[in-house]
Amino acid sequence: MMKKRLHFKRNMRSTLIGAMVILLLVFSLIVSNIGYVTFSNSLEREYSRYTLNIAKTGETLIKADHIDTYLKTGGAGAEYELSKHRMDILCKKMDVNVLYIIKPSADFLSYTSVMNCVNENKVNYTPWEVGHEEQSGEDYIEIYKDMYAGKIDNAKVLRTKNLNGAPPHITTLLALKGEDGAIKGIFCVQTPMEELVRGRVSYLTYIAISMFITALFVSITAAMYLTKQIVNPITTIKDEAKRFAVQNTQAEEQTLENLSRIEEIVSLADSIQVMESDTLKYIDNLTAATSERERIGTELGIAAQIQTGLVPSFSRGFPERTDLALCASMTPAKEVGGDFYDYYMLDDDHVALVMADVSGKGIPAALFMMVTKILIKENAKISGHTPAQVLEFVNNRIVANNPADMFVTVWLGFLELSTGKLIAANAGHDDPAIYRKGGSFEICKSRHGLVIGAMDGVPYKNFEITLNKGDKFFLYTDGLPEATDANETLLTLDGMLELLNAGKDKTPEELLRSISEGVDRFVGDAPQFDDLTMLCLELKETGSAKKLEVEATGDNLEKVMAFVDSVLEENDCSPKSQMQIDLAVEEIYVNIANYAYGDDTGTAEISVSVEAGELTIVFKDSGTPYNPLKKEDPDTSLSAEERQIGGLGIFLVKKNMDDVAYEYNNGQNIMTIKKKL
Amino acid sequence: MTITANRENEKLTLAVSGRVDTISAPELEKAIMENTDGVTELVLDLADMPYTSSAGLRVLLKAQKLMNTKGSMKLIHVGEDVMEILDMTGFAEIMDIE
Numbered sequence: 074m075m076k077k078r079l080h081f082k083r084n085m086r087s088t089l090i091g092a093m094v095i096l097l098l099v100f101s102l103i104v105s106n107i108g109y110v111t112f113s114n115s116l117e118r119e120y121s122r123y124t125l126n127i128a129k130t131g132e133t134l135i136k137a138d139h140i141d142t143y144l145k146t147g148g149a150g151a152e153y154e155l156s157k158h159r160m161d162i163l164c165k166k167m168d169v170n171v172l173y174i175i176k177p178s179a180d181f182l183s184y185t186s187v188m189n190c191v192n193e194n195k196v197n198y199t200p201w202e203v204g205h206e207e208q209s210g211e212d213y214i215e216i217y218k219d220m221y222a223g224k225i226d227n228a229k230v231l232r233t234k235n236l237n238g239a240p241p242h243i244t245t246l247l248a249l250k251g252e253d254g255a256i257k258g259i260f261c262v263q264t265p266m267e268e269l270v271r272g273r274v275s276y277l278t279y280i281a282i283s284m285f286i287t288a289l290f291v292s293i294t295a296a297m298y299l300t301k302q303i304v305n306p307i308t309t310i311k312d313e314a315k316r317f318a319v320q321n322t323q324a325e326e327q328t329l330e331n332l333s334r335i336e337e338i339v340s341l342a343d344s345i346q347v348m349e350s351d352t353l354k355y356i357d358n359l360t361a362a363t364s365e366r367e368r369i370g371t372e373l374g375i376a377a378q379i380q381t382g383l384v385p386s387f388s389r390g391f392p393e394r395t396d397l398a399l400c401a402s403m404t405p406a407k408e409v410g411g412d413f414y415d416y417y418m419l420d421d422d423h424v425a426l427v428m429a430d431v432s433g434k435g436i437p438a439a440l441f442m443m444v445t446k447i448l449i450k451e452n453a454k455i456s457g458h459t460p461a462q463v464l465e466f467v468n469n470r471i472v473a474n475n476p477a478d479m480f481v482t483v484w485l486g487f488l489e490l491s492t493g494k495l496i497a498a499n500a501g502h503d504d505p506a507i508y509r510k511g512g513s514f515e516i517c518k519s520r521h522g523l524v525i526g527a528m529d530g531v532p533y534k535n536f537e538i539t540l541n542k543g544d545k546f547f548l549y550t551d552g553l554p555e556a557t558d559a560n561e562t563l564l565t566l567d568g569m570l571e572l573l574n575a576g577k578d579k580t581p582e583e584l585l586r587s588i589s590e591g592v593d594r595f596v597g598d599a600p601q602f603d604d605l606t607m608l609c610l611e612l613k614e615t616g617s618a619k620k621l622e623v624e625a626t627g628d629n630l631e632k633v634m635a636f637v638d639s640v641l642e643e644n645d646c647s648p649k650s651q652m653q654i655d656l657a658v659e660e661i662y663v664n665i666a667n668y669a670y671g672d673d674t675g676t677a678e679i680s681v682s683v684e685a686g687e688l689t690i691v692f693k694d695s696g697t698p699y700n701p702l703k704k705e706d707p708d709t710s711l712s713a714e715e716r717q718i719g720g721l722g723i724f725l726v727k728k729n730m731d732d733v734a735y736e737y738n739n740g741q742n743i744m745t746i747k748k749k750l
Numbered sequence: 751m752t753i754t755a756n757r758e759n760e761k762l763t764l765a766v767s768g769r770v771d772t773i774s775a776p777e778l779e780k781a782i783m784e785n786t787d788g789v790t791e792l793v794l795d796l797a798d799m800p801y802t803s804s805a806g807l808r809v810l811l812k813a814q815k816l817m818n819t820k821g822s823m824k825l826i827h828v829g830e831d832v833m834e835i836l837d838m839t840g841f842a843e844i845m846d847i848e
Contacts, residue, residue, distance in 0.1 A: 630772060652801050652831050659803045663772045709840025721839055722804030728838050 086304050090296045097292055101284035105277070112276050121229050124245035124262045127167045128227070134159045137249040137257040140176060140187050148188070148203035157188055164190040170242055170263040171198060174249065175207075177259065181217040183208050187258055195265060196240070213246075220248045221256055233266065241266035306333040310342050317349050321356060324349070373436070377408040380439055382698070383446070384413045385738055389582060390610075392734075392745045393618045393680030393691040396490050397424070400581040401608040402589065410604035411438025411481075412550045413446050417453075417739070422491050425453050428502060428548035428608055429483045441479045445471065445525065449485065460485040460498035461533040464522065468500065472529040480526035484548060493540040493612055498533045500525045503551055506573055510543030514573040516566065545581065546610045547573060552603035556592050559599040564592065581609035618682035618689075625666045625677040625694060633662050633679055637690065640681045644688070646750050653729035654688070654748060660722035661692050661701070661744055669696025669742065683750065687731075692744040699742060700735045702727070753781045760821070761791040767798035770806030779809045782816070790821030797827035807839060814845055824848060 135156045143153050164172040174187040186201035201207075209217065216228040226248050233241045247260040309328055316324070329342040390399030401414045411431030419425050427449055431438040448467045452458060458466075463485060471481075484505065486497030501524035507517040522533040540546060549569070556564040572591040576584045585607055592605065621636045623629040637658050641651050658679075665677045678693040706727070707720040727733050732747040751768030762785060770778055786792060792813065802810075810825075817823035824846035828836065836842040 627772060649831055655801065656803050656835075659771055659805075663803075663805070707839070709838075710843070711840070712844055721807050724839065725804060725835065 085307070086296070086300055089299050089304065090292060093295055093299075094288070094292045097288040101288050105280045105284055108280055109273070109277055113273050116272055120243065120264070120268075121245060124169070124229075124243065124264050125227055125247065127163070127169060127172070128245055128247035128260045128262045130167075131160060131163055131172055131260050131262070132247060132249060134163065135174060135188065135249070135260075138251040140174070140249065140258040143187055144176065144185060144204060153188075157190070160188060160190045164192050165194070167262075168192070168195070170195045170265055171261070173201070173261050173263075174258050175261065176257070177209060177217040177221070181209055181214045181221070184217070184259075216246060217259065220246070220259060223256075231266070241270070302333065302335060303338070306335070306338045306342070310338070310345055314345055317345075317352075321352070323353060373408045376436055376439060377405075380405075380409050380443075382737060383443060384410075384415075385736060387585075388414075388736055388738055389734065389745065390416050391418075391424075392689060392743070393620065393682060395618060395682050395684045396613055398581045398611045398613060399424075399609070400585050402585050402606070404589075404601070404605040406552070406601045406604050407435050409436055409439040410606075411435070411442050412552065412604035412606035413442050414548065414606055414608045415446055415450065416608070417450065419454060419456075419487060422489055424488050424490060425450075426486045426488060426497075426546075426548060426608065426610065427483065428505075428550065428606065429481055430502065430550040430552075430604075430606070431481045432479050437477065437479070441477075441481065445481050445483070449483070453485070453487070459535050460487055460496055461522075461535045464498050464500050464525065464533040465531070468523075468525045468531055468533075469529045471526045475526050478526075480524045482524050482550075488540070488546075488610070488612075490612070493542070493544075495538050495540055495546070496535050497537075498522065498535050500533060503549060503554070505549070506547040506570065507538070507540075508545035508547070508573070508577050510541060514545070514547065514570050514577055516570070540612045542612050542614055544612050545577070545584070546612075547584075548608040550604065550606045552605045553588075553592065553607060555603060556596050556605070557599055557602055558596050564595055568595070581611050584609050618680045620678060620680045622676055622678045624674055625662075625669055625696070626674060627663065627666050630659060630662060630666070633677075634658060636679065637681055640683065641688075641750075644683050644750055646688075650748065650750060654690075657726040657730055657746055658690065660726050661746070664701055664722070665692060665694045665696065665742075668699065669694045671697065686750055688748050688750050690746050693741050695741050698737045700737070701744070702733060702735045751777065753778060755781070755785060757785075757789075760789055761793065762786060762789045763793040763795060765795040765798065770799060770802040770809070772803060772805040775803075775805035775809050778806065779812065782809065782813045786816065786820065792817050792821070792823040794823070794825045795827055796825055796829065796832060799832060800829060802832055802835065807835070807841065810841065810845070822846065 136152070139152065143150075146153075148157070160172055169192060171189065171191050173189040175184040176187055177184040183206055186205040186207070187203060189201040189205075191198045191200045210230075212230050216225070216230070219225045220228070228246045230244045230246070231241075232244065242263050242265050245262045245264070247262075248256045249258045249260050251257045309332060313324060313328055329346050332342050333339055384403050386404060387402045388400070390401065391397060399416060401416065403410060403412055403414060405412070411433055413427070413429050413431075415425070415427035415429075417425050427446070429442070429445060429449075431442045431445070433441075445467065448470055449463060452463045452466050453460075464483060467483075481500075482502035483500040484497065484502040485500075486495050488495045497519070499519055500522045502521070504516050504518050506514045508514045517538065519536045520534055523531045554564055554566045554569045569588075572588050573584070575591070576587040579587060588607060589605075619636070619640055621633065623632060634655060637654065638651065641654060646654070662677065662679070669675060669677070675694060675696055678691075680689075680691045680693075682689050701723045704720050704723055706724050726746065730746045730748050732745070734745045736743045736745075751766065751770060751774040754765040754767070756763040756765070764778075764781060764785075766778065768774065782792070794810075794813070799806075814823055825836075826848045828847055833842070833847070836845070836847065
């Protein structure tokens, strides 16, 4: 993180500074250039003026009108001598290279020297004698022309190339005019360039150095200023924003206060602070809302668990009895449902069957459902009460305590197992379906009393039917015929009967499963709208189940084993099967003895029955709810060192028995094992 | 259930006679744990053991783990039904059975 930060700062700063330095360099280059050119020009002008003044001075030393004469006489005469002498002095004193006077030819392509003064201290030309002819330099021809045309009076020529051995020089030319104003000849002054060049070079050097120093100084100052005023505050803001993005917590130091006097930076810092505090507030609200939702979800989960304990989603009733087979299921639409079923023995020959549907779903319905269930059971257990009496009692009770104006439909029946006589009463509930052996499922209609909870003092009536051995009885709630598919088509009673009859020869358990599957197929992708609750009972041939009740302690293991073994012997069980069954019984019983009641003791009930060559043993205890089947099978491939001590027992039970099932119902752990003998 | 012990220097043979279940397994465990000082070879003769529950299996596992640190253990004369259990639980793979 540190490395990155430095890198970034260098970037912003170096970008700014780099840009600044480059701009400064460009600026100084431009400025120096302008300065140099200006200086150069002015220096040249000055130079020209100087040389021109020399020429003008020289002009006074010679009589222009006499130039032609001098040429003719070859420079004889005192006048010429005097001019030349003075000219020589001028040449030396003025520190020029050469002073000379020429006369161009008519076509200007050549010229004749009239006078020629060379400064030996500067150059070592050979002085031209009078009348010496030379070719005109290219640059000069135009000048001669223009001078003779009267266009210009003076001119300047720079010679840096084609020097013929001479150093770079400037020649200034001045037209010599006679009395009549006509041009008679040209006065030339040649000065060396070195001075000019040297002057310019030293100027350039001076400028470059001072520019560089200034640029350096300025960029350092600017860098410091920018860093302090802009880079640092922005970096601080960026750091804080980054920290917040990662940590989502209040900053410990208020680094964004008093960061700068620059308006935009202050504004940015303020905005970041506002965003931070808003985000934190939002996070807090969200956290509170989420934990509230989780709490509700947890409580709902617990409610669902409680309900499943009271109304198991799938329940096999009385597995130890052979005179009836009973199975019930409840699948809630939401986590907790409002439907319920119930069944219990009123005495050894009478079983109570309950099917009910609370208006509504969810927790309110579930609460109401539990109250109703308990009231019904408590009242049904009072001997002598008929279903109608129970419903009347329950109805009055509920109406008295019904602030939410809920109601529940109930079907309640008492079945006498020995005779098959069924007495039932209906409080606004769906009519059950009945299957007579050899026939088909049909709806069994009866009079409907009013739904429970609507009004007090409502009467209910009993009705009777008789079930024969092999008949099946099917209770349900309206969630079944009203199951809806994606096109909003209902299953209807007919659809339900169809499903029932498709499985009419199945056992109650198989029948419920096949109806469940049938409904799933019918409904398809559509969501489950209502609780799905069913109960199926089959009246069977009377069989006998042997029952043993013992205190669940290890000491009683032998007794339990002897009990089971006696039944096995009666049924000619093979020794191997007997061993396997003994093993299973020992495992399950020892589990109960050791764990069901913790430090206390309680009872365990073992029922054994054989029907059609199949052995069923049911273990019941009222201890801590515990499902031994939940334990994972041990990994039999591990080495001795890796093997865990536990889990073997139930693993062997599962392997050796044909069917193993666990259910927690009405406060009892119920473990059922089956094996074909 | 009875246990007969036969000690030959570092070899100890325990013959188990009777059913090994939750009640009797602790006895077997005790017999093994208390008599294996200086034993590098433990032999369990199960000819007369017609039945064992998971309690017995636990004792066998404990014994195997113990003997793995001291030397070796083997089971001999294992009956057919008991062998099936040992196979099913994977014990046959981790124990020496003759």
